[in-house]
Amino acid sequence: MAPETTAIENRLLLLKIRFAEKTTTQLTALLAALASKQGARVTATEVEDLYQLLHRLSGSAGTFGYHQLGQQAMLLADTIKPTTHATTPTTTPIVDADFLYSLQQLLLLLQQNDTPSAPEVTHPQAAIKNKTQILIIGQELSQLVTALTPYGFTINHCEQPITNCNQCWHYADIIIAPAHQLTTTVAWNNTQAQQHQQQAADILCIGTQDTFSARYALASKGAKGLFTLPVDIAKLAERIEQIGQERRTAYTSKILLLDDDQELAEHYRLVLTAAGKDVKVMHSPEHLLTVLSEFSPDIVLLDVHIPPYSGITLARMIRFEPKWLSLPIVYLSSEQDRDQQIMALAQGADDFITKPISDQQLVNSVHALCYRARTLAKLLSCDSLTGLLNHSHIKQALDHEYARIQRYGHSTTIAILDLDHFKQVNDQHGHAAGDLVIKAFAHLLKQRLRYTDHIGRYGGEEFVAVLPNCDLTQAQPMFNAVCRHFSRLSFHGRKGEFNVTVSIGLAQLNHFPLAEHALKAADQALYQRKHQGRNGVTCFTPKDAN
Template sequence: MPVSPSIEVQKKLEILRNRFRDKTIGELESLVNGVFSASQRSEALGELVVAYQLLHRLAGSAGTLGFSQLGEQARKLELAIKPMADQIVEGADSEQVQQQLKQLLDGDFKDGIVNLGAFLDVADPVSTEWHKPAKVELGNRFVLLVVDPDKRHRDMVAQGLALYGYEVRSLSSGEQWPASVNDIDLVMVRDTLLQDESASWLSRLHKLPTICFSGDHDFETRYRLARLNVDACIDEPRDIPALADRVEQLLAEGLATLTGRVMIVDDDRELLEHYRVVLTSGGMQVRAFDDPSRLLSELADFRPDILLMDVQMGRFDGPVLARMLRFQAEWLSLPIIFFSSEADRDLQLDVLARGGDDFVTKPVSDEFLLRTARIRCYRARQLDKLVSLDSLTGLLKHALAKTELNREHARCARSGHSSVVAMLDLDHFKQVNDSYGHGVGDMVIKALSNLLRHRLRNTDIIGRYGGEEFLVVLPECSLEKAVEVLETLNKDFARLVFNARNEEFSVTFSAGVATLNAYETGEHAIDAADRALYERKRAGRNGVTVAREDYFDS
């Protein structure tokens, strides 16, 4: 019988907990010996600073690793010797510090450090309640459920959204709701089915993005639907491109809050690995390392959404590292979140003033860590979108799309694989704007952008090149396969029906394609695809034309 993902996570956390326990037993023995040596010999006073640093680290890490009582006791002992440790660092009189330490050992402090190891036998239960494994998606295929008494509407929605690559299932009423919703990503429901608020199946809507088909616009109706956790209202499902656009937005928001790229730097290896296991198990992409000197090279390679960093890591000071990162313009907007067991709010604010964006006090619960990382990554990507993505389509802006194309061109040169570049342009688009207005024109542009995003691979590069023109790069793809994919998209886009001014109409697009690595530069490849596009336009539009190899021979 296969082991559940949550049990696997629990086993990993237990292994880390045992590693931490074994390591800490030895460290606590050294701590006790060091404190007693410091009280007896002035030349051993440095051992008191080492003891303070260990207690400070345990106060922050022990609770996260499941030894909350150990962490609380370490915090009390840390605060007791902090004044003496500070005096030693500042070069105070050794005899005076020794006298203070002896007085401290005459009280409860001695028993406190001697018996500290006993708290390693008192561990919190390993909990993975926060761990809710996401289902494995096959490519970009999402499963949608439409619940509507009108079979004609259900069939229309299913057929229309299938063109965007969605799998659509349908029910005539909520009472037929499936036993499990684990594989359903979004629900579309008719408002008449929501009138009985006591229906048991309505609780399922709390867990899923929900679109309601409702023609009622009055305040009370809309407020009631919002109270039922409906996320969006659409008058009728007939306008499939508009519906697909709203589905796309809701699914993108849901995915964005569950994923992200997190970099962690911490010199406590067990704690670092604990963070990595929790975040990775929660669906995040994680790069974790304990050597701060690798920070610049790791950032350039991984390019995270956020950076989590301890305040003090041996000889490296976290805020100094943050200030160093801000030397480079590309890291000015990188959110840096400091972790520390430091509870002094003034010191926390000082750390933030030196280059950080947030401060989290250790110990950190697994659920809090995961939620913090998800929220911060989501906000970071939202801000990044304002800079890099076209506001209408959500695709890469012109300049960034060209940058990504040139990177792929260089990658082709290094690895020797073949990639394809395509230029797409909507046919007779001016007539759409003139006949129905620019708002409808924008809807057509968004419909094509959504179709491209859903039907192409995650690794493909899609950008809005300008107006109604798009740039697409298909890495590691043959010219024949690229033509096949684009011709299928061309046919499916032409089948979409738009509604405006009580009229229905369709739009087509033309495309020109070229092999990216067949040209000396990315610019030459774009130019070749662009010439092929206009050759397609002259040949009657609505199709795909391959660039001639002699475009740059003349």
């Protein structure tokens, strides 16, 4: 088992022990207080406190392995629930021996599980790689290795048939295999993924037949795509990029979790972090709006009861801000009553995760919710041809990064990239071929830049990239490599095979009093590059300002 997995399991075990200790203390104190009132009515406040404790246990005990305790707590909470909102003490229940006995049973259930075992981390940390990892199978596909290399994917090639080939295992997002080897590839992929505790790769097939029945047969065996010979490399690269993006999205989602139960929130945080999510936990909501702005989560998981606050009111309050109207809010609640859940959803949240929830279910639900949220956000913010940020969103990203460097003072580079003589490309090879060039360039950028960089299509054949924590001396060689690799890509058009080059202007954002000035400076550098012979990178220097 990986050392980090053991470390997480140990921390989960400590949380389980802490949960048991804290619950024992709370139940013991409650029993002592109630025993002294036996035969008398309890006050409305005492019932409310008792209900809150039982309700919380019903949602959290299962997570720490005390399933029976959780179920019993839920039954007991239900017996006192109808009176929880009573205002007069006359409607509160009388403490009787049966009730005290039931509470004592909860303590016993806690003690019965007094040799806690470490909860299992169900999703080990996935390899979060910036570059999409590809495994190409079979000697017959060796040409693909050369053709795909300039895009910046990390490529491994296994020339032998894959059966029984253990040495060939490398973490891969995507396997490209001959269609006739799909069955063995799927079996090998699943076995290896299980053995190495990693997510299985997605499989793309290369075949000779593109008929309905051939496609159906491949899909039924689990393939994610079919490309026929001779392979259109730009289209294959686009599909690879899409799959890589989907997989990265799933593992890099940002989750804001607001739950006042500290052990439970920490447990969720550990489990989701182990599954590769970026999780921020808050135990009270006073700074919620500031944290939302700074952290910019993909989804918010919101406990419904955060005394003295109500999660439902908080969800409504978040929606006061137009920018959070589309932010998915998911209630985390022990509420089992479907009518209550629907009523809560009507108040401004999007979904419900009912506690107790197993670690695996939590990871799977959050995974699906984040994927949906990211896909929707992407549709709103991305350019449809390239999948890069559209004009207004790359400008927003630029402003956001500018605000961040004001606060943290790090170096950030802005780049404007413009394809050379693109009019000629369209004129000679047709607009469709031009579109493919634009897409291929976008995929190359996504592979060559870091996941944290922002890349947008600024217009036509012009692109903008913003690279946080990167100064000109680091950015220039990286963009030189982009120019080099792009010029090596071959395209097919009306007049045969052709290549395209790109010119790039760079400026350092933190050298300027306004983001807009940096953008103009990068544009000026690009203009110079176009006059210096294109196909390369020029940095803005202060003397260029004159």
